[in-house]
Amino acid sequence: MTAQVFIDGAAGTTGLEIADRLAGRADLSLIRLDDTRRKDPAARREALNGADAVILCLPDDAAREAVSLIDNPHTRVIDASTAHRVADGWTYGFPELEPDGAARVAEAKRVSNPGCYPTGFLALVRPLVVAGLLPPDAPITVNATSGYSGGGKAMIAAFEQADAPDATDTAFRLYGLSLGHKHVAEMQVHAGLTTAPLFAPAVARTYRGMIVQVPLPAAPPLEELRQALQEAYQGRPLVTVVEGEEAGAMSVVTIERQAGTDRLELLVFGNEARRQARLVACLDNLGKGAAGAAVQSLNLMLGLDELSGLRL
Structure with missing residues (x-):
């Protein structure tokens, strides 16, 4: 039946x-x-x-x-x-x-x-908290950009219809400037953080796609970060952690990278000498x-x- x-x-x-x-x-x-x-x-x-x-x-x-x-x-x-x-x-x-x-x-x-932004953030951060690579009280910033379909019919109209009430021809804009976005509680609770992350969202002139970034200014070794993510999602078909050699050869990451799919792709970039890392999640805001x-x-x-x- x-x-x-x-x-x-x-x-x-x-x-x-x-x-x-x-x-x-x-x-x-x-x-x-x-x-x-x-x-x-x-x-x-x-x-x-x-x-x-x-x-x-x-x-x-x-x-x-x-x-x-x-x-x-x-x-x-x-x-x-x-x-x-x-x-x-x-x-x-x-x-x-x-x-x-x-x-x-x-x-x-x-x-x-889950929310679209929290999906990328949590996929990157939760395994690192569990593995002890990020302390629960770490001050964390998340910078993220979505395609405009994430704003629903009103935002779609604003980007696509010249006669819409909030019509815009901008290529990129920031929002959530009061730092009170409703996704923050979800991010903090499900990541297991004791301190709310600083969430800086933006929207770009592309219909769908999303990039979520978590910069780490005092990062553990990149391979430890990557290994923790790989172990967390081993055997999970929708989540891919890009290997270090492939990530190291990349010079750009586009917002449309996983657009049109229900996949979630995680990447670790960084500079070992400076102990700096950029954790990146790519997904479709309407997909995963x-x-x-x-x-x-x-x-x-x-x-x-x-x-x-x-x-x-």
């Missing part, structure tokens, strides 16, 4: 990406509401409770409301908003982050989908940073092939 899946918020950027990955799969059946019923509370409640699994692609408050509408013990939930990423009772949907992460997701009733991660968790929760519907 095929599993019934309902995407609440299927008209948004992430929802459309998820639906695209699930389309045509014989092991799943999508519950769909037409435009006249999408905002009908009774129709939504029926769909939420009639599904084996629900994926919420909603603003935070709407996501909390949707969870409150589920009144049965059967329906399992993946929340792509930030509402539950550090909440008690929710499993963090990053299967590779901990040794038993995939098993935790597979068993969970409630899963919070959003829709791809949700589909991966969905597969695990339903006992299906973990990689089904993903773009390798």
